[in-house]
Amino acid sequence: MAIAAPSSQSQPSPLVDGLGRRISYLRISVTDRCDLRCRYCMAERMQFLPRDQVLSLEEIALLADLFIARGITKIRLTGGEPLVRRDIGELVRRIGRHLGSGLDELTLTTNATRLDSHAQDLFDAGVRRVNVSLDSRDPARFADVTRGGDIGRVFAGLDAARAAGLAVKINMVALKGINDDEILPMLRWCDSQGFDLSLIETMPLGDTGEDRTDHYLPLTQVIDDIAAEHPLAPITHRTGGPSRYHAVDGMRVRLGLITPLTRNFCADCNRIRMTCEGKIFMCLGHEDHVDFKAALREGGLDAVQPLVDRALRLKPAAHDFHIGANAPAATRRHMSVTGG
Ligand code: SAM
Ligand code: SF4
Numbered sequence: 020m021a022i023a024a025p026s027s028q029s030q031p032s033p034l035v036d037g038l039g040r041r042i043s044y045l046r047i048s049v050t051d052r053c054d055l056r057c058r059y060c061m062a063e064r065m066q067f068l069p070r071d072q073v074l075s076l077e078e079i080a081l082l083a084d085l086f087i088a089r090g091i092t093k094i095r096l097t098g099g100e101p102l103v104r105r106d107i108g109e110l111v112r113r114i115g116r117h118l119g120s121g122l123d124e125l126t127l128t129t130n131a132t133r134l135d136s137h138a139q140d141l142f143d144a145g146v147r148r149v150n151v152s153l154d155s156r157d158p159a160r161f162a163d164v165t166r167g168g169d170i171g172r173v174f175a176g177l178d179a180a181r182a183a184g185l186a187v188k189i190n191m192v193a194l195k196g197i198n199d200d201e202i203l204p205m206l207r208w209c210d211s212q213g214f215d216l217s218l219i220e221t222m223p224l225g226d227t228g229e230d231r232t233d234h235y236l237p238l239t240q241v242i243d244d245i246a247a248e249h250p251l252a253p254i255t256h257r258t259g260g261p262s263r264y265h266a267v268d269g270m271r272v273r274l275g276l277i278t279p280l281t282r283n284f285c286a287d288c289n290r291i292r293m294t295c296e297g298k299i300f301m302c303l304g305h306e307d308h309v310d311f312k313a314a315l316r317e318g319g320l321d322a323v324q325p326l327v328d329r330a331l332r333l334k335p336a337a338h339d340f341h342i343g344a345n346a347p348a349a350t351r352r353h354m355s356v357t358g359g
Contacts, residue, residue, distance in 0.1 A: 034291075040289065046097055052067050058164055073295045107137070130168070132168065146185065155201055188215040203248060220278055
């Protein structure tokens with residue numbers, strides 16, 4: 020079905036929420052599907068959306084156009100696993116056309132299992148950096164955390180990214196009793212590979228069939244252990260997201276910390292998220308959202324514009340995550356639905 024383009028070319032207002040925060044960063048979850056089942060992210064038997072409920076390539080691209088016109092300068096494609104979506108290459112090319120004219124950066128978060136066959140196309144479409152999730156470099160442990168993943172695929176993807184000229188940041192969720200002994204080796208390995216590293220605290224999003232309390236590892240503790248071996252110094256480097264970076268003495272790797280539990284970063288949040296169903300969530304940790312899909316399908320982009328302003332008013336001051344015995348998940352949605 021053809022979708023009506025906006026009828027007016029008048030200069031749209033920039034995206035500023037009710038607390039004066041300027042929104043410039045859009046994360047789009049292009050699919051809720053994934054070829055892995057990371058223990059902290061998904062349940063083993065996840066129910067995925069029927070395909071007709073998922074936005075088409077054309078619909079995602081039109082909504083991206085609208086957001087760029089409203090002042091979004093950075094887009095991250097994520098999921099689920101973005102590279103399992105069949106038309107991902109075309110979507111990246113389509114959004115990539117805005118680079119240099121409104122859009123400053125188009126990037127991707129991936130588990131890298133299919134990156135070997137996509138890296139060059141991503142680069143050719145204007146992508147310059149990717150985040151790759153890797154919680155363990157040990158094949159058996161990786162298979163355990165991801166419930167069956169083949170780490171060889173990830174290493175092949177990383178090689179292809181390097182060959183294509185993509186900068187890589189590794190995302191590692193810090194998990195007590197699972198990969199805490201691998202954090203320092205991962206930092207040294209990233210340094211040797213020319214990658215950056217961000218450590219992430221596990222967030223209580225959706226039911227995974229497992230108790231997150233058992234494996235929650237506050238990064239305040241981790242950072243002290245790292246600093247005892249390699250002195251750290253905070254640096255101003257930013258990539259537009261929630262990572263706060265440190266220089267590591269004697270190394271070129273930048274160490275990012277994503278600390279939703281121990282150090283809330285909401286005061287300067289610049290992000291909104293769109294699910295593959297066209298729902299706009301203003302915060303990862305809240306259920307409030309605005310649904311664009313029906314409006315887009317029935318009234319085209321003109322019907323969506325007022326919804327953007329409604330969404331802005333919904334952005335809460337902060338998330339309120341708790342992990343502990345009997346603490347319920349902050350949302351029923353998994354991270355893979357909203358897009359990490
Ligand atoms: N499949 C891609 C990947 O794994 O990189 C993209 C989607 S994944 C949901 C994005 C990021 O969210 C990954 O780095 C993953 O480790 C992280 N993540 C998923 N669930 C999380 C949770 N409950 N708490 C913290 N990080 C989570
Ligand atoms: Fe898939 Fe990424 Fe979630 Fe792992 S973290 S299950 S790779 S969406």
